[in-house]
Amino acid sequence: MNNQIDFSDIFSRSGWFVGFEEDKLPDIFSFGHRRVYESGVTLFREGDHATKSYMVLKGRLKVSKLHEDGREAIVRYINPGEMTAAVSVLKGKDYPVTAQAIGPSEALEWDRETMLNLMNTYPRIAINLLGIVVERLDDIQTRYLELQTERVEQRIARSLLRIMRQSGRKTSEGILIDFRLSRQDLADYTGTTLYTVSRTLSRWEQKGWTVSSRERIVVTNPHALVSFAETG
Amino acid sequence: MNNQIDFSDIFSRSGWFVGFEEDKLPDIFSFGHRRVYESGVTLFREGDHATKSYMVLKGRLKVSKLHEDGREAIVRYINPGEMTAAVSVLKGKDYPVTAQAIGPSEALEWDRETMLNLMNTYPRIAINLLGIVVERLDDIQTRYLELQTERVEQRIARSLLRIMRQSGRKTSEGILIDFRLSRQDLADYTGTTLYTVSRTLSRWEQKGWTVSSRERIVVTNPHALVSFAETG
DNA sequence: CGCTCTATTGATAAACCTCAAATACAGTGG
DNA sequence: CCACTGTATTTGAGGTTTATCAATAGAGCG
Numbered sequence: 001m002n003n004q005i006d007f008s009d010i011f012s013r014s015g016w017f018v019g020f021e022e023d024k025l026p027d028i029f030s031f032g033h034r035r036v037y038e039s040g041v042t043l044f045r046e047g048d049h050a051t052k053s054y055m056v057l058k059g060r061l062k063v064s065k066l067h068e069d070g071r072e073a074i075v076r077y078i079n080p081g082e083m084t085a086a087v088s089v090l091k092g093k094d095y096p097v098t099a100q101a102i103g104p105s106e107a108l109e110w111d112r113e114t115m116l117n118l119m120n121t122y123p124r125i126a127i128n129l130l131g132i133v134v135e136r137l138d139d140i141q142t143r144y145l146e147l148q149t150e151r152v153e154q155r156i157a158r159s160l161l162r163i164m165r166q167s168g169r170k171t172s173e174g175i176l177i178d179f180r181l182s183r184q185d186l187a188d189y190t191g192t193t194l195y196t197v198s199r200t201l202s203r204w205e206q207k208g209w210t211v212s213s214r215e216r217i218v219v220t221n222p223h224a225l226v227s228f229a230e231t232g
Numbered sequence: 233m234n235n236q237i238d239f240s241d242i243f244s245r246s247g248w249f250v251g252f253e254e255d256k257l258p259d260i261f262s263f264g265h266r267r268v269y270e271s272g273v274t275l276f277r278e279g280d281h282a283t284k285s286y287m288v289l290k291g292r293l294k295v296s297k298l299h300e301d302g303r304e305a306i307v308r309y310i311n312p313g314e315m316t317a318a319v320s321v322l323k324g325k326d327y328p329v330t331a332q333a334i335g336p337s338e339a340l341e342w343d344r345e346t347m348l349n350l351m352n353t354y355p356r357i358a359i360n361l362l363g364i365v366v367e368r369l370d371d372i373q374t375r376y377l378e379l380q381t382e383r384v385e386q387r388i389a390r391s392l393l394r395i396m397r398q399s400g401r402k403t404s405e406g407i408l409i410d411f412r413l414s415r416q417d418l419a420d421y422t423g424t425t426l427y428t429v430s431r432t433l434s435r436w437e438q439k440g441w442t443v444s445s446r447e448r449i450v451v452t453n454p455h456a457l458v459s460f461a462e463t464g
Numbered sequence: 465c466g467c468t469c470t471a472t473t474g475a476t477a478a479a480c481c482t483c484a485a486a487t488a489c490a491g492t493g494g
Numbered sequence: 495c496c497a498c499t500g501t502a503t504t505t506g507a508g509g510t511t512t513a514t515c516a517a518t519a520g521a522g523c524g
Contacts, residue, residue, distance in 0.1 A: 069381065073381065090362075096369075130322075130358060130362055144297075144372055145305040149301065150299075183504095194503080195505085214501090384512065416470085430473085434473085445471090446470060
């Protein structure tokens, strides 16, 4: 596995480090423990006592909430440079969600005590955290509204666009979702079933909006998809 | 209008003041501007530039997100002692939601500059805010999961219980929702229609779980309702 | 007492889920 | 390189849930 991390890319993506000099960051990083995760491994489970915070360096995490009946709602995907569980560990609470590695991943971990020390040394961290949490609150509130008011096909469009913006990569074909994303995953993210997602993607492929295969989706006509997502 | 506010009650409800001595609070309060709102007045609108933070002293605020098609999703109700818009004003952002007075209300308002000064004087405010925001993130994520996975009747039960816990008052009849709550409101909070809410409440009244009339709901058998909400 | 807003209830329809069966695909080990 | 096996995907048929529409009743207010 390639061990090189593009830290400057990490810096720019992470809301954590707003207002910090770049030369202070290696210091902060040095207190963390770097660790590799195989695909599918669970980093932490909903309800467990929170002991660590994570920043993704490579790969991706799927953050979800599980329902008793076995179904899951995907809350968000965590990309390189982004944090998860920063606050629950600070507050000494339980994790409110479950995090799982999508594909081979790497993360930087801090335990509770280290986080508290860092917060004392760099008080700005609390303010930055506040910004991150508020952004996520906003995101989920918007999706909550959409889930209440919009039809499935429109919601699938919004979901795909959201994931595309956060994790898309330009290719000659169009914008590729850069990790394994099954119909079931997209359904869990949207709040529908894999069958409905499958039918929808077939329709879109006919229209030339997307190209999809096993656990892989490429948006070939983002403009059309955006227009559909907005007007229904 | 009665102008007496039970400040000790406010203190105990507000996550803002964790770790403060009670005698410092009047100081914080004195920087705010106290103001009365008539029923139905909009305090701030989604998309407006955020200029003020609010703490409810009397009455209640309805915080919602509006969809283009006119429908609204109620995000939460703000009770006496609770804050809203604390962070968006700090960050200089737009309000992500709309807030409206439910019944005659009173709020303490701080403008952006005052909030920043307060934060400097009492750094603990940032940490307390973090706790509040995380709690709300948790709440909406849980409701998001429920909206995805549960049936309408179960969701209405959960909604009513949630509102009951936050704004219920014991009476001889049972636990009364202590403000005007129409079928439409409960529908907007749950993500359904007023018709479905009405039918559901009729059914529950037959079972002896609730008693409802115009814009008024009393939970007469909370235990049965909880059990139903959990098992479906 | 009339006006307006809210609630109730029935009938109908639409959206979407569930189930079933067939097919495609990726990775594995011989 | 190929057959094999376990997933993932597709697609159709049918059923359920819940929204929508329409009409009526009830409550509060001036």
